[in-house]
Amino acid sequence: MIISGKEVAAALRAELKERMAKLPVQPTLAVLRVGEDPSAAGYLSGVRRACEDVGLALRPVTLPEDSTEEMLFAALRELNEDKSVHGIITMTPLPKHLRHLQDRLFASIAPEKDVDGLTPVSSAATFCGGDAGFRPCTAESCMRLLDYYNIDCTGKRAVVLGRSTVIGKPAAMLLIARNATVTVCHTKTKDIPAVCREADLVIAAVGRQELVRGDWLKPGAVVLDVGTNWDAQAGKLVGDVCFAEAEPICSAISPVPGGVGVLTSAVLLEHVVRAAERAQV
Amino acid sequence: MIISGKEVAAALRAELKERMAKLPVQPTLAVLRVGEDPSAAGYLSGVRRACEDVGLALRPVTLPEDSTEEMLFAALRELNEDKSVHGIITMTPLPKHLRHLQDRLFASIAPEKDVDGLTPVSSAATFCGGDAGFRPCTAESCMRLLDYYNIDCTGKRAVVLGRSTVIGKPAAMLLIARNATVTVCHTKTKDIPAVCREADLVIAAVGRQELVRGDWLKPGAVVLDVGTNWDAQAGKLVGDVCFAEAEPICSAISPVPGGVGVLTSAVLLEHVVRAAERAQV
Numbered sequence: 001m002i003i004s005g006k007e008v009a010a011a012l013r014a015e016l017k018e019r020m021a022k023l024p025v026q027p028t029l030a031v032l033r034v035g036e037d038p039s040a041a042g043y044l045s046g047v048r049r050a051c052e053d054v055g056l057a058l059r060p061v062t063l064p065e066d067s068t069e070e071m072l073f074a075a076l077r078e079l080n081e082d083k084s085v086h087g088i089i090t091m092t093p094l095p096k097h098l099r100h101l102q103d104r105l106f107a108s109i110a111p112e113k114d115v116d117g118l119t120p121v122s123s124a125a126t127f128c129g130g131d132a133g134f135r136p137c138t139a140e141s142c143m144r145l146l147d148y149y150n151i152d153c154t155g156k157r158a159v160v161l162g163r164s165t166v167i168g169k170p171a172a173m174l175l176i177a178r179n180a181t182v183t184v185c186h187t188k189t190k191d192i193p194a195v196c197r198e199a200d201l202v203i204a205a206v207g208r209q210e211l212v213r214g215d216w217l218k219p220g221a222v223v224l225d226v227g228t229n230w231d232a233q234a235g236k237l238v239g240d241v242c243f244a245e246a247e248p249i250c251s252a253i254s255p256v257p258g259g260v261g262v263l264t265s266a267v268l269l270e271h272v273v274r275a276a277e278r279a280q281v
Numbered sequence: 282m283i284i285s286g287k288e289v290a291a292a293l294r295a296e297l298k299e300r301m302a303k304l305p306v307q308p309t310l311a312v313l314r315v316g317e318d319p320s321a322a323g324y325l326s327g328v329r330r331a332c333e334d335v336g337l338a339l340r341p342v343t344l345p346e347d348s349t350e351e352m353l354f355a356a357l358r359e360l361n362e363d364k365s366v367h368g369i370i371t372m373t374p375l376p377k378h379l380r381h382l383q384d385r386l387f388a389s390i391a392p393e394k395d396v397d398g399l400t401p402v403s404s405a406a407t408f409c410g411g412d413a414g415f416r417p418c419t420a421e422s423c424m425r426l427l428d429y430y431n432i433d434c435t436g437k438r439a440v441v442l443g444r445s446t447v448i449g450k451p452a453a454m455l456l457i458a459r460n461a462t463v464t465v466c467h468t469k470t471k472d473i474p475a476v477c478r479e480a481d482l483v484i485a486a487v488g489r490q491e492l493v494r495g496d497w498l499k500p501g502a503v504v505l506d507v508g509t510n511w512d513a514q515a516g517k518l519v520g521d522v523c524f525a526e527a528e529p530i531c532s533a534i535s536p537v538p539g540g541v542g543v544l545t546s547a548v549l550l551e552h553v554v555r556a557a558e559r560a561q562v
Binding site for chain 2: 188
């Protein structure tokens with residue numbers, strides 16, 4: 001079975017339109033960035049298309065490249081206080097002279113607008129449970145894919161490849177909350193293929209093109225591929241899993257593109273809508 | 282080898298006396314409680330002895346059993362603002378009429394005084410890394426035992442039995458940061474003994490007397506027993522691990538009592554001293 005992020009994203013977008021029809025305001029996502037980093041511009045135009053498609057408002061706030069610390073935090077404060085803004089994301093990397101402020105910038109986002117799930121309030125809830133703030137979008141996308149396809153995690157062995165704060169560790173926490181027995185692997189893990197073969201569910205989030213081979217997988221395993229690696233030679237996006245080898249072995253797998261990634265941008269929008277809903281109460 | 286929490290705690294207490302001699306103030310731990318719950322009283326007298334032994338000041342603040350929400354948070358606010366108080370712990374369970382406020386109470390402790398590691402700032406750092414706030418004392422005790430006995434975690438398979446927010450999950454995060462490949466088991470895990478047998482390091486934190494048997498362990502494994510179960514029949518504390526069966530099989534094991542638990546109270550004191558040191562800068 002192919003786990004179609006496209007299909008789940010379409011269903012989520014349809015749901016969002018219904019929820020937005022009940023709101024007295026247009027949910028608005030502010031994107032704060034400093035300077036015109038080209039990779040940030042690409043991401044931003046993707047977010048814009050996604051917002052337009054569902055009917056969210058996008059408010060880009062682009063500060064000059066030579067902005068001071070004061071200007072940066074003043075701009076964020078303004079967005080935090082602006083009741084017409086429901087969600088805030090900040091684009092990184094910041095210019096070099098501001099880069100040391102990145103963690104403090106994330107931590108300064110109002111938790112109720114922290115749709116990327118980067119503030120301590122969000123991280124604490126990702127870790128401890130509860131629904132304060134938001135879960136990081138990619139990790140949440142993985143859970144939404146499992147839910148949509150009725151894949152029950154209880155008692156399953158799950159292996160998460162990658163221990164990042166934005167994907168690997170949050171995904172592990174969310175899987176533990178779903179009663180999976182979770183193992184987190186990383187660069188220092190010995191014999192990753194052997195550990196991987198124990199898994200009924202594999203989430204690959206390492207950023208290495210087709211690292212996970214067919215013989216790393218237990219027959220019948222479910223595989224979620226979070227990787228989005230640009231294969232310059234082939235001129236296309238490639239996942240962390242070798243799809244051609246894995247597909248005949250697993251019971252279900254999310255492709256790249258069309259899998260986790262395409263849902264992630266819809267989940268970001270869902271967070272903005274949810275923030276707007278919460279703000280009405 | 283026996284991993285002696287007693288020995289590590291004694292070394293830590295000696296270190297604390299040296300660090301306190303350099304401080305212009307006496308580190309002070311405030312303990313906030315509502316009413317006179319007998320189990321809390323027992324814990325409090327243990328903390329008092331530990332403080333006296335090292336030379337910390339203990340400031341118990343006991344509110345009447347029928348205190349209101351306002352009184353509770355006013356008392357905490359006072360402790361948060363009092364510069365002569367360096368660490369704050371709150372005793373639970375709260376009386377029934379206040380119990381729904383427990384999470385909010387924890388979250389309202391000033392993060393720099395959160396020596397139990399319960400605030401969102403502490404939890405976020407436990408999850409994401411960094412040294413904001415404090416790590417939960419029991420999980421940190423486990424790491425200190427490993428450090429003291431030079432037990433390197435890199436590349437080792439570690440199994441944490443238990444997924445609580447105060448022990449299991451923090452211990453898992455701290456082990457991942459130490460490059461262990463970590464699996465978290467819990468009540469929904471299938472065939473826990475088999476999972477356990479994969480482990481080079483087992484941390485047992487389930488609160489079930491002698492659940493872990495000798496045949497659950499890989500020969501040569503290191504075992505940290507966090508359990509403190511009262512065996513009424515034998516009239517003594519018993520761990521989550523059957524020590525008699527485990528001891529001949531493992532390479533190292535922490536006993537109960539005299540293992541993790543005895544170090545945990547010393548780690549709490551270390552947090553108070555650290556809070557006082559940080560407040561001097």
